[in-house]
Amino acid sequence: MTQVLQQIALVSGKDLRIEARSRQTLGLVVVLGVLIVVVLGLGLGPQQVASGMAATAVLWVAYLFCGVLCFEKTMAVERHDGALAGLMLAPIDRGVIYAGKLLSNLVLMVMLALVVTPVAIVLFGFDLSAAPLGFAAIMAGGFVGFAAIGTLFAAAVSSTRLQGGLLAIVIFPVSLPLVIVSTQMMMRLFGEGEPLGGTGLAVLIAFDAVYLVVSWLVFELILEP
Amino acid sequence: MKTVDNKIMITYWLATTILFAASIVLVFAWTPVEQTMGVVQKIFYLHLPVAINTFLACLVSFIASVGYLWQRRQVWDDLAVSSAKMAVLLCGIVLLTGMIWGHSAWGVWWTWSPRLTFSLVLWLLYVAYLVIRPSIESRERRALVSAVYGVVAFLDVPLVYLSVKLMPDIHPSSIALSTEMKLTLLACMVPVTLLSVGLIALRFRLQRVESLNSETSSEPAPPTGVRGSFGGLA
Numbered sequence: 509m510t511q512v513l514q515q516i517a518l519v520s521g522k523d524l525r526i527e528a529r530s531r532q533t534l535g536l537v538v539v540l541g542v543l544i545v546v547v548l549g550l551g552l553g554p555q556q557v558a559s560g561m562a563a564t565a566v567l568w569v570a571y572l573f574c575g576v577l578c579f580e581k582t583m584a585v586e587r588h589d590g591a592l593a594g595l596m597l598a599p600i601d602r603g604v605i606y607a608g609k610l611l612s613n614l615v616l617m618v619m620l621a622l623v624v625t626p627v628a629i630v631l632f633g634f635d636l637s638a639a640p641l642g643f644a645a646i647m648a649g650g651f652v653g654f655a656a657i658g659t660l661f662a663a664a665v666s667s668t669r670l671q672g673g674l675l676a677i678v679i680f681p682v683s684l685p686l687v688i689v690s691t692q693m694m695m696r697l698f699g700e701g702e703p704l705g706g707t708g709l710a711v712l713i714a715f716d717a718v719y720l721v722v723s724w725l726v727f728e729l730i731l732e733p
Numbered sequence: 734m735k736t737v738d739n740k741i742m743i744t745y746w747l748a749t750t751i752l753f754a755a756s757i758v759l760v761f762a763w764t765p766v767e768q769t770m771g772v773v774q775k776i777f778y779l780h781l782p783v784a785i786n787t788f789l790a791c792l793v794s795f796i797a798s799v800g801y802l803w804q805r806r807q808v809w810d811d812l813a814v815s816s817a818k819m820a821v822l823l824c825g826i827v828l829l830t831g832m833i834w835g836h837s838a839w840g841v842w843w844t845w846s847p848r849l850t851f852s853l854v855l856w857l858l859y860v861a862y863l864v865i866r867p868s869i870e871s872r873e874r875r876a877l878v879s880a881v882y883g884v885v886a887f888l889d890v891p892l893v894y895l896s897v898k899l900m901p902d903i904h905p906s907s908i909a910l911s912t913e914m915k916l917t918l919l920a921c922m923v924p925v926t927l928l929s930v931g932l933i934a935l936r937f938r939l940q941r942v943e944s945l946n947s948e949t950s951s952e953p954a955p956p957t958g959v960r961g962s963f964g965g966l967a
Contacts, residue, residue: 657885664878670871678865678882681857682889685896688850692899711895718888726881729802732874 519608533581537574544570564694578616579662582663588604606664613655649712660723664730742818752924760844773837780830782925790820798883815936824856847897
Protein backbone atom coordinates (compact mmCIF):
# COMPACT_ATOMS: atom_id res chain seq x y z
CA MET A 509 0.00 0.00 0.00
CA THR A 510 2.71 2.47 0.97
CA GLN A 511 4.55 1.44 -2.17
CA VAL A 512 1.54 2.33 -4.32
CA LEU A 513 1.22 5.69 -2.59
CA GLN A 514 4.91 6.28 -3.16
CA GLN A 515 4.53 5.50 -6.85
CA ILE A 516 1.54 7.84 -7.15
CA ALA A 517 3.57 10.58 -5.45
CA LEU A 518 6.43 9.93 -7.90
CA VAL A 519 4.25 10.24 -11.01
CA SER A 520 2.43 13.26 -9.69
CA GLY A 521 5.60 14.84 -8.29
CA LYS A 522 7.22 14.59 -11.70
CA ASP A 523 4.32 16.46 -13.31
CA LEU A 524 4.22 19.12 -10.65
CA ARG A 525 7.98 19.61 -10.85
CA ILE A 526 7.71 20.15 -14.61
CA GLU A 527 4.90 22.61 -13.94
CA ALA A 528 6.84 24.42 -11.20
CA ARG A 529 9.80 24.89 -13.53
CA SER A 530 7.94 25.83 -16.71
CA ARG A 531 4.82 27.43 -15.19
CA GLN A 532 3.15 27.07 -18.56
CA THR A 533 -0.21 25.64 -17.45
CA LEU A 534 -1.00 27.45 -14.24
CA GLY A 535 -0.18 30.91 -15.60
CA LEU A 536 -2.43 30.24 -18.56
CA VAL A 537 -5.43 28.85 -16.69
CA VAL A 538 -5.37 31.45 -13.91
CA VAL A 539 -5.48 34.28 -16.45
CA LEU A 540 -8.16 32.48 -18.45
CA GLY A 541 -10.21 31.90 -15.27
CA VAL A 542 -10.03 35.55 -14.24
CA LEU A 543 -10.92 36.61 -17.78
CA ILE A 544 -13.98 34.34 -17.83
CA VAL A 545 -15.16 35.76 -14.50
CA VAL A 546 -14.68 39.33 -15.72
CA VAL A 547 -16.36 38.69 -19.08
CA LEU A 548 -19.38 37.08 -17.43
CA GLY A 549 -19.51 39.87 -14.86
CA LEU A 550 -19.61 42.43 -17.65
CA GLY A 551 -22.10 40.37 -19.64
CA LEU A 552 -24.51 39.84 -16.78
CA GLY A 553 -24.63 43.52 -15.87
CA PRO A 554 -24.83 45.15 -12.44
CA GLN A 555 -28.30 43.86 -11.50
CA GLN A 556 -27.64 40.14 -11.80
CA VAL A 557 -24.18 40.57 -10.36
CA ALA A 558 -25.58 42.25 -7.25
CA SER A 559 -27.69 39.19 -6.39
CA GLY A 560 -24.49 37.32 -5.54
CA MET A 561 -25.94 33.96 -6.52
CA ALA A 562 -24.55 34.31 -10.04
CA ALA A 563 -21.08 33.79 -8.57
CA THR A 564 -21.42 30.01 -8.20
CA ALA A 565 -22.54 29.60 -11.81
CA VAL A 566 -19.76 31.89 -13.02
CA LEU A 567 -17.22 29.98 -10.96
CA TRP A 568 -18.35 26.70 -12.49
CA VAL A 569 -17.97 28.08 -16.00
CA ALA A 570 -14.43 29.20 -15.16
CA TYR A 571 -13.54 25.88 -13.50
CA LEU A 572 -14.92 23.83 -16.39
CA PHE A 573 -12.99 25.65 -19.10
CA CYS A 574 -9.77 25.99 -17.10
CA GLY A 575 -10.05 22.40 -15.91
CA VAL A 576 -10.19 21.08 -19.47
CA LEU A 577 -7.05 23.07 -20.24
CA CYS A 578 -5.29 21.63 -17.16
CA PHE A 579 -6.21 18.04 -18.06
CA GLU A 580 -5.04 18.51 -21.60
CA LYS A 581 -1.71 20.04 -20.55
CA THR A 582 -0.85 17.38 -17.98
CA MET A 583 -1.27 14.73 -20.68
CA ALA A 584 0.45 16.85 -23.32
CA VAL A 585 3.75 16.83 -21.39
CA GLU A 586 3.90 13.09 -22.07
CA ARG A 587 3.57 13.50 -25.80
CA HIS A 588 7.07 14.80 -26.46
CA ASP A 589 10.15 12.59 -26.80
CA GLY A 590 8.18 9.41 -26.26
CA ALA A 591 7.67 10.25 -22.59
CA LEU A 592 4.42 8.31 -22.40
CA ALA A 593 6.06 5.15 -23.71
CA GLY A 594 8.69 5.56 -21.00
CA LEU A 595 6.03 6.02 -18.37
CA MET A 596 4.19 2.95 -19.60
CA LEU A 597 7.39 0.88 -19.53
CA ALA A 598 7.95 1.81 -15.89
CA PRO A 599 7.30 -1.16 -13.59
CA ILE A 600 4.12 0.33 -12.13
CA ASP A 601 0.44 -0.42 -12.49
CA ARG A 602 -1.40 1.66 -15.11
CA GLY A 603 -3.90 2.58 -12.41
CA VAL A 604 -1.03 4.27 -10.57
CA ILE A 605 -0.33 6.42 -13.62
CA TYR A 606 -3.99 7.40 -13.62
CA ALA A 607 -3.97 8.23 -9.92
CA GLY A 608 -0.78 10.25 -10.31
CA LYS A 609 -2.20 12.26 -13.21
CA LEU A 610 -5.43 12.76 -11.30
CA LEU A 611 -3.53 14.06 -8.29
CA SER A 612 -1.53 16.52 -10.43
CA ASN A 613 -4.74 17.75 -12.03
CA LEU A 614 -6.40 18.17 -8.64
CA VAL A 615 -3.44 20.16 -7.30
CA LEU A 616 -3.54 22.41 -10.36
CA MET A 617 -7.30 22.92 -10.02
CA VAL A 618 -7.08 23.75 -6.32
CA MET A 619 -4.36 26.30 -7.04
CA LEU A 620 -6.51 27.75 -9.79
CA ALA A 621 -9.51 27.90 -7.46
CA LEU A 622 -7.46 29.66 -4.78
CA VAL A 623 -6.96 32.57 -7.19
CA VAL A 624 -10.20 32.60 -9.20
CA THR A 625 -12.65 32.07 -6.32
CA PRO A 626 -11.65 35.20 -4.36
CA VAL A 627 -11.79 37.22 -7.59
CA ALA A 628 -15.35 36.05 -8.25
CA ILE A 629 -16.35 36.59 -4.62
CA VAL A 630 -15.12 40.17 -4.72
CA LEU A 631 -16.45 41.04 -8.17
CA PHE A 632 -19.86 39.45 -7.57
CA GLY A 633 -20.28 40.51 -3.94
CA PHE A 634 -20.83 36.88 -2.94
CA ASP A 635 -21.02 36.43 0.82
CA LEU A 636 -19.09 33.29 1.67
CA SER A 637 -19.14 33.83 5.42
CA ALA A 638 -22.51 32.05 5.85
CA ALA A 639 -21.03 28.61 5.17
CA PRO A 640 -17.39 28.61 4.06
CA LEU A 641 -16.93 24.94 4.93
CA GLY A 642 -20.04 23.93 3.02
CA PHE A 643 -18.74 25.83 0.00
CA ALA A 644 -15.38 24.07 0.27
CA ALA A 645 -17.00 20.66 0.66
CA ILE A 646 -19.24 21.08 -2.40
CA MET A 647 -16.38 22.38 -4.50
CA ALA A 648 -14.07 19.57 -3.35
CA GLY A 649 -16.68 16.96 -4.22
CA GLY A 650 -17.19 18.58 -7.60
CA PHE A 651 -13.47 18.83 -8.35
CA VAL A 652 -12.73 15.17 -7.61
CA GLY A 653 -15.45 13.93 -9.98
CA PHE A 654 -14.61 16.48 -12.66
CA ALA A 655 -10.89 15.72 -12.51
CA ALA A 656 -11.58 11.96 -12.48
CA ILE A 657 -13.51 12.15 -15.73
CA GLY A 658 -11.21 14.78 -17.22
CA THR A 659 -8.03 12.79 -16.58
CA LEU A 660 -9.56 9.74 -18.23
CA PHE A 661 -10.69 11.49 -21.40
CA ALA A 662 -7.57 13.65 -21.70
CA ALA A 663 -5.60 10.39 -21.84
CA ALA A 664 -8.09 8.86 -24.26
CA VAL A 665 -7.80 11.67 -26.78
CA SER A 666 -4.17 12.66 -26.24
CA SER A 667 -2.95 10.70 -29.26
CA THR A 668 -5.69 11.97 -31.55
CA ARG A 669 -6.31 15.40 -32.97
CA LEU A 670 -9.32 15.70 -30.70
CA GLN A 671 -7.99 18.39 -28.40
CA GLY A 672 -8.79 21.78 -26.97
CA GLY A 673 -12.39 22.72 -27.58
CA LEU A 674 -13.33 19.22 -28.62
CA LEU A 675 -12.07 17.71 -25.38
CA ALA A 676 -14.53 20.07 -23.71
CA ILE A 677 -17.35 18.57 -25.78
CA VAL A 678 -16.49 15.16 -24.35
CA ILE A 679 -16.12 16.26 -20.74
CA PHE A 680 -18.85 18.90 -20.35
CA PRO A 681 -21.97 16.78 -20.91
CA VAL A 682 -20.69 14.10 -18.55
CA SER A 683 -19.92 16.72 -15.89
CA LEU A 684 -23.36 18.32 -16.02
CA PRO A 685 -24.73 16.37 -13.01
CA LEU A 686 -21.91 17.88 -10.95
CA VAL A 687 -22.88 21.38 -12.04
CA ILE A 688 -26.58 20.74 -11.35
CA VAL A 689 -25.96 19.25 -7.91
CA SER A 690 -23.47 21.85 -6.75
CA THR A 691 -25.44 24.87 -7.98
CA GLN A 692 -28.64 23.51 -6.41
CA MET A 693 -26.81 22.91 -3.13
CA MET A 694 -25.21 26.36 -3.23
CA MET A 695 -28.60 27.93 -3.84
CA ARG A 696 -30.00 26.19 -0.78
CA LEU A 697 -26.95 26.85 1.33
CA PHE A 698 -26.53 30.55 0.54
CA GLY A 699 -29.87 31.55 -0.95
CA GLU A 700 -32.23 29.96 1.56
CA GLY A 701 -29.80 29.46 4.44
CA GLU A 702 -30.53 25.73 4.74
CA PRO A 703 -27.86 23.40 6.14
CA LEU A 704 -25.88 21.19 3.77
CA GLY A 705 -28.31 18.56 2.43
CA GLY A 706 -27.44 14.87 2.69
CA THR A 707 -28.98 13.98 -0.69
CA GLY A 708 -26.86 16.43 -2.62
CA LEU A 709 -23.65 15.33 -0.94
CA ALA A 710 -24.60 11.70 -1.53
CA VAL A 711 -25.05 12.35 -5.26
CA LEU A 712 -21.69 14.13 -5.38
CA ILE A 713 -19.96 11.26 -3.61
CA ALA A 714 -21.72 8.71 -5.83
CA PHE A 715 -20.54 10.62 -8.91
CA ASP A 716 -16.97 10.70 -7.62
CA ALA A 717 -17.02 7.01 -6.71
CA VAL A 718 -18.52 5.86 -10.02
CA TYR A 719 -16.04 7.81 -12.12
CA LEU A 720 -12.99 6.98 -10.02
CA VAL A 721 -13.76 3.27 -10.29
CA VAL A 722 -14.66 3.32 -13.99
CA SER A 723 -11.62 5.41 -14.88
CA TRP A 724 -9.33 3.15 -12.86
CA LEU A 725 -10.75 0.15 -14.72
CA VAL A 726 -10.62 1.45 -18.27
CA PHE A 727 -7.52 3.66 -18.07
CA GLU A 728 -5.33 0.68 -18.86
CA LEU A 729 -7.22 0.10 -22.12
CA ILE A 730 -6.98 3.61 -23.46
CA LEU A 731 -3.36 4.50 -22.70
CA GLU A 732 -1.45 4.56 -25.98
CA PRO A 733 1.94 6.11 -26.80
CA MET B 734 -31.00 -15.65 -49.01
CA LYS B 735 -31.28 -12.12 -50.32
CA THR B 736 -34.96 -12.53 -51.28
CA VAL B 737 -35.82 -14.07 -47.90
CA ASP B 738 -34.11 -11.10 -46.27
CA ASN B 739 -36.09 -8.72 -48.40
CA LYS B 740 -39.33 -10.52 -47.64
CA ILE B 741 -38.72 -10.27 -43.91
CA MET B 742 -37.90 -6.59 -44.29
CA ILE B 743 -41.01 -5.85 -46.30
CA THR B 744 -43.23 -7.75 -43.85
CA TYR B 745 -41.61 -5.98 -40.90
CA TRP B 746 -42.06 -2.47 -42.26
CA LEU B 747 -45.53 -3.24 -43.54
CA ALA B 748 -46.55 -4.48 -40.08
CA THR B 749 -45.00 -1.40 -38.47
CA THR B 750 -46.86 0.92 -40.82
CA ILE B 751 -50.19 -0.83 -40.31
CA LEU B 752 -49.79 -0.87 -36.53
CA PHE B 753 -48.81 2.81 -36.58
CA ALA B 754 -51.89 3.67 -38.60
CA ALA B 755 -54.08 1.58 -36.29
CA SER B 756 -52.70 3.22 -33.16
CA ILE B 757 -53.22 6.69 -34.63
CA VAL B 758 -56.82 5.73 -35.29
CA LEU B 759 -57.10 4.52 -31.68
CA VAL B 760 -55.58 7.75 -30.36
CA PHE B 761 -57.97 10.02 -32.20
CA ALA B 762 -61.13 7.95 -32.51
CA TRP B 763 -61.30 5.79 -29.42
CA THR B 764 -59.62 7.46 -26.44
CA PRO B 765 -61.56 10.20 -24.66
CA VAL B 766 -60.29 13.78 -24.79
CA GLU B 767 -58.58 14.69 -21.54
CA GLN B 768 -60.71 17.10 -19.50
CA THR B 769 -58.26 19.80 -18.42
CA MET B 770 -55.61 19.70 -21.17
CA GLY B 771 -57.84 18.90 -24.14
CA VAL B 772 -56.64 17.48 -27.45
CA VAL B 773 -53.00 18.39 -26.81
CA GLN B 774 -52.83 15.59 -24.25
CA LYS B 775 -52.91 13.12 -27.17
CA ILE B 776 -49.25 13.94 -27.83
CA PHE B 777 -48.65 11.88 -24.69
CA TYR B 778 -49.29 8.67 -26.68
CA LEU B 779 -46.19 9.45 -28.70
CA HIS B 780 -44.19 11.15 -25.93
CA LEU B 781 -44.04 8.30 -23.43
CA PRO B 782 -43.37 5.37 -25.82
CA VAL B 783 -40.61 7.35 -27.52
CA ALA B 784 -39.12 8.23 -24.11
CA ILE B 785 -39.04 4.56 -23.14
CA ASN B 786 -37.46 3.68 -26.47
CA THR B 787 -34.82 6.33 -25.93
CA PHE B 788 -33.70 4.45 -22.83
CA LEU B 789 -33.71 1.19 -24.75
CA ALA B 790 -31.50 2.71 -27.45
CA CYS B 791 -29.11 4.06 -24.79
CA LEU B 792 -29.04 0.63 -23.16
CA VAL B 793 -28.19 -1.09 -26.45
CA SER B 794 -25.43 1.47 -27.04
CA PHE B 795 -24.05 0.81 -23.56
CA ILE B 796 -24.10 -2.97 -23.99
CA ALA B 797 -22.39 -2.63 -27.37
CA SER B 798 -19.75 -0.32 -25.85
CA VAL B 799 -19.01 -2.83 -23.09
CA GLY B 800 -18.90 -5.52 -25.77
CA TYR B 801 -16.31 -3.55 -27.71
CA LEU B 802 -14.12 -2.96 -24.66
CA TRP B 803 -14.33 -6.66 -23.91
CA GLN B 804 -13.84 -8.21 -27.34
CA ARG B 805 -12.49 -5.38 -29.55
CA ARG B 806 -14.67 -6.37 -32.50
CA GLN B 807 -15.73 -3.70 -34.95
CA VAL B 808 -19.26 -5.10 -35.05
CA TRP B 809 -19.85 -3.87 -31.48
CA ASP B 810 -18.76 -0.37 -32.40
CA ASP B 811 -21.11 -0.39 -35.37
CA LEU B 812 -23.99 -1.41 -33.14
CA ALA B 813 -23.08 1.20 -30.50
CA VAL B 814 -23.00 4.07 -32.97
CA SER B 815 -26.21 2.97 -34.69
CA SER B 816 -28.16 2.89 -31.45
CA ALA B 817 -26.57 6.13 -30.23
CA LYS B 818 -27.80 7.82 -33.41
CA MET B 819 -31.25 6.43 -32.73
CA ALA B 820 -31.07 7.60 -29.10
CA VAL B 821 -30.34 11.16 -30.26
CA LEU B 822 -33.22 11.06 -32.73
CA LEU B 823 -35.69 9.62 -30.21
CA CYS B 824 -34.58 11.93 -27.42
CA GLY B 825 -34.99 14.85 -29.82
CA ILE B 826 -38.57 13.74 -30.46
CA VAL B 827 -39.17 13.44 -26.69
CA LEU B 828 -37.88 16.99 -26.20
CA LEU B 829 -39.92 18.42 -29.07
CA THR B 830 -43.19 16.68 -28.13
CA GLY B 831 -42.58 17.59 -24.51
CA MET B 832 -42.04 21.23 -25.43
CA ILE B 833 -45.23 21.36 -27.49
CA TRP B 834 -47.16 19.78 -24.63
CA GLY B 835 -45.50 22.00 -22.05
CA HIS B 836 -46.29 25.11 -24.05
CA SER B 837 -49.96 24.29 -23.95
CA ALA B 838 -50.08 22.92 -20.39
CA TRP B 839 -47.75 25.37 -18.60
CA GLY B 840 -47.68 28.26 -21.07
CA VAL B 841 -43.91 28.14 -21.60
CA TRP B 842 -41.79 26.27 -24.13
CA TRP B 843 -39.13 25.44 -21.62
CA THR B 844 -38.78 25.34 -17.87
CA TRP B 845 -35.84 24.03 -15.83
CA SER B 846 -37.80 21.25 -14.22
CA PRO B 847 -36.07 17.94 -13.42
CA ARG B 848 -37.51 15.81 -16.23
CA LEU B 849 -36.90 18.41 -18.90
CA THR B 850 -33.36 19.02 -17.72
CA PHE B 851 -32.81 15.27 -17.58
CA SER B 852 -33.93 14.77 -21.18
CA LEU B 853 -31.84 17.69 -22.36
CA VAL B 854 -28.69 16.41 -20.65
CA LEU B 855 -29.33 12.91 -22.01
CA TRP B 856 -29.67 14.34 -25.51
CA LEU B 857 -26.47 16.38 -25.12
CA LEU B 858 -24.58 13.32 -23.84
CA TYR B 859 -25.33 11.33 -26.97
CA VAL B 860 -24.98 14.27 -29.34
CA ALA B 861 -21.45 14.67 -27.99
CA TYR B 862 -20.88 10.95 -28.65
CA LEU B 863 -21.75 11.42 -32.31
CA VAL B 864 -19.86 14.70 -32.64
CA ILE B 865 -16.51 13.43 -31.37
CA ARG B 866 -16.39 10.35 -33.61
CA PRO B 867 -15.47 11.99 -36.92
CA SER B 868 -12.63 13.89 -35.20
CA ILE B 869 -10.69 10.71 -34.50
CA GLU B 870 -8.96 9.41 -37.60
CA SER B 871 -7.83 5.93 -36.64
CA ARG B 872 -10.76 3.53 -36.79
CA GLU B 873 -9.64 1.46 -33.81
CA ARG B 874 -8.87 4.52 -31.72
CA ARG B 875 -12.25 5.99 -32.61
CA ALA B 876 -14.04 2.81 -31.61
CA LEU B 877 -12.11 2.65 -28.34
CA VAL B 878 -12.68 6.27 -27.31
CA SER B 879 -16.34 5.97 -28.32
CA ALA B 880 -16.76 2.79 -26.31
CA VAL B 881 -15.26 4.40 -23.20
CA TYR B 882 -17.49 7.41 -23.73
CA GLY B 883 -20.52 5.17 -24.34
CA VAL B 884 -19.97 3.42 -21.02
CA VAL B 885 -19.36 6.67 -19.13
CA ALA B 886 -22.37 8.40 -20.71
CA PHE B 887 -24.71 5.59 -19.76
CA LEU B 888 -23.41 5.49 -16.19
CA ASP B 889 -24.01 9.23 -16.12
CA VAL B 890 -27.74 8.76 -16.77
CA PRO B 891 -28.74 7.66 -13.23
CA LEU B 892 -26.53 10.40 -11.80
CA VAL B 893 -28.26 13.01 -13.93
CA TYR B 894 -31.56 11.57 -12.76
CA LEU B 895 -30.54 11.84 -9.08
CA SER B 896 -29.11 15.31 -9.50
CA VAL B 897 -32.14 16.80 -11.21
CA LYS B 898 -34.31 15.51 -8.36
CA LEU B 899 -32.85 18.36 -6.29
CA MET B 900 -34.57 20.84 -8.58
CA PRO B 901 -38.11 22.10 -8.03
CA ASP B 902 -40.62 20.06 -10.08
CA ILE B 903 -43.79 20.73 -12.06
CA HIS B 904 -43.67 17.71 -14.36
CA PRO B 905 -46.35 15.10 -13.52
CA SER B 906 -44.80 11.92 -12.09
CA SER B 907 -47.94 9.93 -12.77
CA ILE B 908 -51.17 10.69 -14.54
CA ALA B 909 -54.57 9.19 -13.81
CA LEU B 910 -55.53 7.31 -16.97
CA SER B 911 -58.79 5.72 -17.99
CA THR B 912 -58.74 2.13 -19.29
CA GLU B 913 -59.02 3.27 -22.90
CA MET B 914 -56.05 5.57 -22.43
CA LYS B 915 -53.92 2.81 -20.92
CA LEU B 916 -54.77 0.37 -23.69
CA THR B 917 -54.07 2.96 -26.37
CA LEU B 918 -50.76 3.75 -24.71
CA LEU B 919 -49.85 0.06 -24.84
CA ALA B 920 -50.99 -0.11 -28.44
CA CYS B 921 -48.76 2.85 -29.28
CA MET B 922 -45.78 1.24 -27.57
CA VAL B 923 -45.72 -1.56 -30.16
CA PRO B 924 -45.29 0.39 -33.43
CA VAL B 925 -42.91 2.90 -31.83
CA THR B 926 -40.72 0.09 -30.52
CA LEU B 927 -40.88 -1.70 -33.88
CA LEU B 928 -39.88 1.50 -35.62
CA SER B 929 -36.95 2.10 -33.26
CA VAL B 930 -35.67 -1.46 -33.51
CA GLY B 931 -36.12 -1.43 -37.26
CA LEU B 932 -34.25 1.84 -37.69
CA ILE B 933 -31.41 0.68 -35.44
CA ALA B 934 -31.19 -2.51 -37.50
CA LEU B 935 -31.19 -0.59 -40.80
CA ARG B 936 -28.56 1.85 -39.58
CA PHE B 937 -26.52 -1.05 -38.19
CA ARG B 938 -26.57 -2.83 -41.55
CA LEU B 939 -25.43 0.30 -43.32
CA GLN B 940 -22.73 0.88 -40.71
CA ARG B 941 -21.51 -2.70 -41.20
CA VAL B 942 -21.24 -2.19 -44.94
CA GLU B 943 -19.39 1.08 -44.40
CA SER B 944 -16.85 -0.35 -41.98
CA LEU B 945 -16.31 -3.54 -43.98
CA ASN B 946 -15.79 -1.33 -46.99
CA SER B 947 -13.20 0.88 -45.28
CA GLU B 948 -11.52 -2.21 -43.85
CA THR B 949 -10.94 -3.70 -47.28
CA SER B 950 -10.00 -0.44 -48.97
CA SER B 951 -7.62 1.09 -46.42
CA GLU B 952 -5.81 -1.89 -44.97
CA PRO B 953 -4.00 -4.84 -46.50
CA ALA B 954 -7.18 -6.89 -46.19
CA PRO B 955 -7.50 -8.69 -42.88
CA PRO B 956 -10.19 -11.33 -43.50
CA THR B 957 -13.56 -10.02 -42.33
CA GLY B 958 -14.93 -11.32 -39.07
CA VAL B 959 -11.51 -12.01 -37.58
CA ARG B 960 -11.01 -10.51 -34.15
CA GLY B 961 -8.87 -7.45 -33.70
CA SER B 962 -5.71 -8.02 -31.73
CA PHE B 963 -5.90 -7.93 -27.96
CA GLY B 964 -2.23 -7.32 -27.51
CA GLY B 965 -0.05 -4.37 -28.31
CA LEU B 966 -0.13 -1.34 -26.12
CA ALA B 967 -3.78 -0.58 -26.67
